[in-house]
């Protein structure tokens with residue numbers, strides 16, 4: 001539950017309040033993050049899936065056996081595989097069939113995302129519900145942007161988009177007082193500070209950094225960790241910056257559309273340094289492309305709704 005409080009007392013300057021506890025707050029956040037594997041443990045089956053999918057000599061039957069040992073996960077994966085999104089005419093009735101049709105990597109992505117979703121509340125507060133709505137929309141949007149850039153479509157785009165703000169989700173649910181403090185200042189001030197600058201000032205860490213650390217501690221594939229860590233500044237990404245750029249652009253499109261948990265849609269800015277990288281995939285990428293993607297987003301959210309609702313049932 002995010003609690004908003006008044007933190008200003010007479011005589012304090014905003015800067016004094018913001019900076020006063022920054023180092024201690026940063027240490028506290030890092031302390032909670034270092035215990036993540038105890039307090040926010042992914043089920044064992046997920047670690048087994050990661051081991052098999054990253055191993056060179058693993059077979060489809062190894063993966064099938066692991067998933068089938070978990071009946072709940074089995075039925076959830078089958079629900080997603082049979083969603084209209086994939087458009088298979090014949091029903092996929094077993095995990096072995098799903099692995100053959102969708103591939104190792106896709107099954108890994110589905111299982112990982114579902115397990116993370118289960119660790120967090122998705123209801124309870126308006127903020128929470130809006131944040132998840134935003135997250136699913138950015139998941140869909142990231143895949144759409146990747147398609148627009150001509151990248152080979154892969155489940156990793158949806159996963160990275162879905163989990164891009166997992167740092168914010170973590171802060172709001174595991175450090176609600178600190179997070180409430182940022183929201184309070186955001187509401188009380190006169191647009192001098194953006195949400196992102198407040199994070200840096202108060203926490204000494206950004207939610208993208210926190211999200212990347214979380215996913216890394218769960219042993220997520222490095223490319224997804226990297227895309228999440230750099231989703232606000234993809235040009236700083238040393239590895240596959242175009243992947244971070246897809247998340248970044250989708251995040252921006254959702255903010256412009258008002259699909260955002262915070263009233264900060266005017267504060268999100270495009271990382272202009274990433275444009276030459278993006279233009280390498282789509283010649284002349286610019287405002288015309290942004291308008292087209294913006295117009296396409298609602299249709300895409302509608303088109304992928306069966307896939308998203310199969311996920312939401314988890």
Ligand SMILES: [Fe+2]
Nearest residue numbers: 164165207231
């Ligand atoms: Fe973000």
Ligand SMILES: [Fe+2]
Nearest residue numbers: 138164165251
């Ligand atoms: Fe976001």
